[in-house]
Amino acid sequence: MRIDVWSDIVCPFCHLGRRHLELALGQFEHADDIEVTWHSYELDRNAPAVGSENVIDQVARKYGAARDQMIAQHQQMASAAADVGLDFQWERLIPSNSYDAHRLLHAAREAGVEESVAGAIMRGWYTEGAAIGDPAELRRLAAVGGLDSETIERVLTSDDYGIDVRTDEAVAAQIGITGVPTFVLDQKFAVTGAHPTSVLLEAIEHAWADQGNRPDLPEAGGCGGGCCGGGGCGDPAETAAGDSDAVGGAGCGSGCGGGGCTADGICGEHQPADAR
Template identity: 65%
Template structure:
């Protein structure tokens, strides 16, 4: 079975969702027969490489949400993260643009280093207050993950693997993905948000049993149209890379498991 996941490094729910998927698969009886493919997603494709404005204030202002509400939400996310072994330092988060980081991940995939690089980048942003849109920072983190500095600098000086990022974004738009994390199980069934481990595990087991049958609903997505709420981070727009409106998703409409 294949699991496709759309995720952005600059999305705290994506970090939690990734960890929940890892824990769910550890409990899945057929783990060795599951392949996970990670896809790029950008919550804000027009952002500057680095934005040092407090993330809480920026989100609260952008979506007209009281700052106290955003603080409470991030404090809850920190507790949820700690319960599964993650360290979410939300007060040190630095905004920016994740395009170069996604290109770098695609490059690392060709070298067999996708997992260590992704983990290093995610930890740097999620726990260490690093600006992953800064190219010097990306070079340092990539070297720590096992990549060669000169190769990383050459990549960042070009648009190499940009087509891979844009392809992921276009595919997300084509199937109607506007918020992350989004998990597509067996290329048919959509599950959105940082769902609890037990929900993901139940969904994976259902899809495993349904292989070869007609699509049926799996799990309800919890989310919103913009900002971060309900377990997902939403993009500002549901349009493809070329600016066209997103097509209706062929994945199954989610329903409560």
């Protein structure tokens, strides 16, 4: 069975979601038969290569939120990360454009070192305070992950693999993804947000048991359904109607429930639809 995941390196919830997926698959008896494919997603294509202010101030200013509220939110994320063995150093985060990092990950996949390069770049931003929009930092991190220097230089001095990034983003838009992380299970069920390991495991087991059944096509274009339940939520209309316990069809809206980051760059625990 196939699991497609859309995520952005500069989304804290994507790091947590990646870890939760790893833990869920560790508990799934058919994990050897699961193929996970990671897809690029940029929360802010127009972000400068390296931002000039810290993430807390940037988010608080951009969305008119209280700085103390943003600090508390990031402290909660750090606590959740520590619970699953991650080290989220939110005070060291440097706002960065992730386009070049995504291109390097596509090159790393082709070279057979995607997992190690992704780990190095993600730790760099999430834990070490690296500015991953800085080519020098990307060179260092990609090399740490095992990508050869010739490939690194070729990617960073060209637009190689840019088409792969844009294709991933076009597919995300086509199936209605507006928040990350988003996990699409067996090309028909979607889970958006950094839900607990138990929720992801339940969704994977549901998709595995449902293999061979195809969802009904929507009457209009796009994909219907919402996101995974277990406390999560998907399409606001469905959530308001009390459908939050269902695993939705592929194609969903903003991350919620377990927290996520939306296409406008907002990261956080999203409110229920009726509270918006």
